[in-house]
Amino acid sequence: MILKYSIQRLLMIIPVSLAISVVIFLIVHLLPGDPIDNLIRVGSSPEDRIALTAKYGLDQSLFEQYFLWISQIMTGDFGQAIVLRRPVADLIAQNLPYSLQLGGLAFLFSSIVGLILGIVAWASQKTWGEQFVKGFILLGSTVPGFWLALLMILFFAVNLGWFPVSGARDWTALVLPVLTIGFGGIALVARVTRVALLEVGREDFITLLHAKGLSRPTILFRHLIPHALLPVVTILALRIGWILGGAVTVEFVFGRPGLGSLLIRALGQRDYPVVQGSLLMLALAVMIGTLIGDIAQAAMDPRIREATK
Amino acid sequence: MTSAVWNKLSGFAPFRAFSSAIGIVAGGFLILLLLVAFFAPWITPFDVAAQNLANANAAPGWPHIMGTDEFGRDVFSRVLYGARTSLSVSATAIAISVSVGMLLGAAAGYFGGLFERAVMTVVDLTWSFPDILIALIFVAIIGPGLTSTTFAIAIAYLAQFTRLTRAQIVRLKSETFVEATINLGATPAHVVLRHLLPNALAPVIVVGMLAVGDGIVLEATLGFFGLGAQPPTPSWGAMMSSGTAQLFISPWVIIYPGVAVAATVIAVNLFGDELVRALDIRDRVRS
């Protein structure tokens, strides 16, 4: 049942990504300006400019350019960057690990802390504990990321000198960016966990387990938390786009490379193949993430599982 | 105030949100902020654009209680005026987002089928896409300025309201009173506009209000990248962008607008929570 559903959804990705490719192509070519001005230098002639435009095929109709691009993509070739002058696939491959590292660690950090805080808030209902967690959640979800990043640099990197100000040299350079992004994520995870626990706690089978005389911790760890994990996993899958490309601001402040930075830089230089390639890749990742999230939800839903037992 | 009037008012849900201490403080702060935003051009102690380079980067003191920026402009006046820019951009953006999102969501939820599939595919995709990327790309296409920032934020949050409205409509559609109206021969437009949307309104409005907070943060982030309000118009984000280089020289230029953003968003969230409680729509807001 779940298998058939998954295959159906998987097949849907093909037409959808084709439609997306058209949208992305149009968006990119709607941008005012072109990449050629980033290539010419003082002293080159207007004829050089025309020659360059022709060299990169930018003098062809949009229709032709699109088909050239999409047929390349079909063969797995993301094309060659115009301004950055190397295969787009190489550029993505170079930046992806940085994004995965930062996004993955930030997510792990916020999941763990968020889960704990969510459980604490749930377990300490109507006490100061709940208020504290709620306050923390509120703070985390309201502070602009770049502002937090700046303050972190000022405090931990400059005043205390514990971590480097910027760059991506070793693990120490990861700490502040991970904390900055993770802080915002904690709020989300804690909120979702708390609500999920409240909801699962109300389910009949939990009441039944209580009635069976199981201890509270057993119920919490054996039954409640596994169920509360479901929404967290779902968020992870749904947020894959954020993990890969959402760290632009933090990457900018900490001078870190990454997919988001690559995209923004290419966008500024109108490096069409790079913008198109990285947006398409992000869109694909998002679709697969959503798919996994949905399947996970379907597969792990306690009601569905209980029903199939 | 007579008790009759009070009873009537307290029957009106938003006023019930003021019934707790948190509601009073958060709501009061928001009302004050709205007043400041509205009257900003008349109440700022200094001209927000007047430069005094000789007095640049002055530390907080008197008469500049939040200090001055790199042009010697009064930070306090600019923070006050920034409320006007930030609130109006964010609120307008979310209003557009809510209206369009509700129409799209309602149509999708009501008609179902291929139309719903198409709308929801697009919506799910944009919902999973980082809002800052959507906004940055959009501003790059239509150019800088407050109008484009407003539309960029509206587009970034469109998916959220479309999803929410659709969920409400799908839920309501199965309820008996709707079936009854359809059986009585009402047109689809009539059903959606007169019966479904009004019922779905409350949760969407509340989520919309909470989203104004997110919109302020997004506006600040765009401002930080130098998009949005054009100088010398103050906006909280833009103030922090010209302040980045100044983090060391004059931290107050960054700290105060940041605090303003955080305080506003916290107030919006707290008051929003109180509203949710007062309206008793917690189950419907989450989706």
Add this chain to the structure above:
Amino acid sequence: MRNLTKLNLLSRSAMLSVGIIAMGFSSMAMAGEATVALPASELGATSYDPIRSSNLNAATSLIYDRLVEQDADQSFHPHLAVSWEESADGLSWTFKLRDGVKFHDGEVFNAETIASWIPDFKDTENAFLVAAIEKVEVVDPLTVRFVMSRPEPNLLYNLASTFMGIPGQKSYDSLGEDYGVSTAVGTGPFKLTKFEIGLETVVTRNDDYAWPSALSTNQGAAHLETVTFREIPDQSTAFLELKTGGIDVLMGVPTDFLPILKAEENVGVITMAGTGISYMPINTTSAPFDDIKVRQATALAINQKAILESVYKGVGSQANHFLIDTLPAGDVNPKLLVSFDAAKSKALLDEAGWAMGDDGVRMKDGAPLQVKLFTKNDSDLKRLTQVVQAQLKDVGIDAVITVFDSSTIRDEYKKNNHQLAVRSYDWNNSDILEWFFSGTRLGYPNVSMWTDEKSEMLKDAAMTKSSTSAERIANFKAYHEHLLSQHLFAPLYQPAQNIAFNKDTVTVPDAIRGPRFRSQTFVDIDVVK
């Protein structure tokens, strides 16, 4: 002396203990290592291929040597060419090459290298550098002759440019388009060991290096073993890196940070003459700027002295024409220099029919003098633009600022949507006049949208019809003077290049030779022992 050593030792051991406490949290300059942050203007190099690339940075100058080197005063000095001679008609140049020079991969540098290198420029973005060279003749293994298609008094300038660093021909030919991405072979004092695009470039010492130019004090291999060039997009972040010891040298310190850096005991600051100016082009096709009086009034409203003093704290110098101070073509008739004159500006506006209105904005036929003022999304230019806006306001011009990204703003220029703009350029040659005012490039780069017969004629004379250096200077001066007389722009400011370094970790020579902070200085940099 002895005391000094002792003190040094003490401070070093103190630093060591701090280092132990910090446990590798901050990267300190280790033996023979230095980390350098590139300036904003040198970010974004995509390869170390000097022939095909259009964007090169300081690290390129360490990998490759050039035939000649330029000094800050525009004079030229031997490097891989020990001497040269130009024929009287300017149609032939003969270069004697240095003996015993080897590329990083062992290939020998000689006349054949030059003969195979020059033709490589054909059909690249940099072809214009050698456009006047018809062919290269090998006279003997250490002598080459350039046969010119026309006299090119600017040849030495081109040869000294980073783009004419000489790559190893074997490596260049065998790698093709991939050359410069992970492999770059030159004869320079450092070898490329790692290049991560947009992030960092690591170069290590070429131990065989025995041919620095006379611009360096050190006449052997470099002192430093490794130099890491980091690309930090945000200049304030780079500044904090210097403060916290993350980098040793900061090229391109923003002027706002100078007072703080100068106050730090362990930071050395070097100020060099700049290589460009900031200016405000005036769109001559857009009313009211089609009226020359309004253009002149606008230019006279700019207070260069106030800009230098309050925005840049006196660092750099005033700009009163289009070229940098060291260029002789900037030595124009003093009457044509543009400098602040509020009274004249106001009088000219009155004459042009723009009378002062009640709200401080001038009016003509019921319309206010409201104009568009564009700038790029760059924090330094944004700051300058806001000051310009305030200065224009003082004479009754209401300028509305719009900040664009660099690609969009060029598109706006090309669509002729602009009126005034705040821009800057970085180029230390008079031919920049042709780049920004040639009638063949209206919109962008000719943002002033200026073209007239006389300008075109003077431009052609300056660009291609000068046979000697002196003649070229005179021609450019005439062209420059004509442009000034038409009030096409307002000069704003001449920035200085500021370089800061950590005195605790590295030593940098006091006197920097050359127009920029390049290889001639890097071979002299040493770590503090």
